[in-house]
Amino acid sequence: GAVVSQHPSWVICKSGTSVKIECRSLDFQATTMFWYRQFPKQSLMLMATSNEGSKATYEQGVEKDKFLINHASLTLSTLTVTSAHPEDSSFYICSTRYSTGSYEQYFGPGTRLTVT
């Protein structure tokens, strides 16, 4: 299957600061990437769909000015959590489809964000 990496794997930041999370497709070009958030013992909730070269599409209830997504190349999408607060502490996971004709999605290893 496709290989997707994320960096960092975990990060601790202070309230009010910003954190950038990178998602890379290592062995293929990803025109679309998805960002999910997962709180402890809960399911994955889609935050936004990231499209290469265009603006991301955010799900209802997700603040686009707080969660900035940039998909500037076919192998990299970034999620920046701005002015982070303790309630933003979560597991952030990206995923991508191997190709536009494929349904299978492959997930990155996730980033554990803790805001103190």
Place this chain on the structure above:
Amino acid sequence: GENVEQHPSTLSVQEGDSAVIKCTYSDSASNYFPWYKQELGKRPQLIIDIRSNVGEKKDQRIAVTLNKTAKHFSLHITETQPEDSAVYFCAALFASGYALNFGKGTSLLVTP
């Protein structure tokens, strides 16, 4: 809106027994239904999937069945082993988008 319901939320079985997890979906136009296994702190791993033009798919001890009329699909694990213990998520790819909608997950515990 589009929704995926998953049951049960927890399931405990003895090693060697079978485990069944069920999901229902709301959008009759859905066409792709994957199952993921997630261990604590790790990424979801695709274990099996099924498309809407197929009723059943099997891969060794794992099988998935789909009933399009009733809009539900199920994961069957036979001869369970302790290493099958994890959280399992069903998902559906809805016709209105490209992302997956996930069920709430089932925590499976296989006891020796």
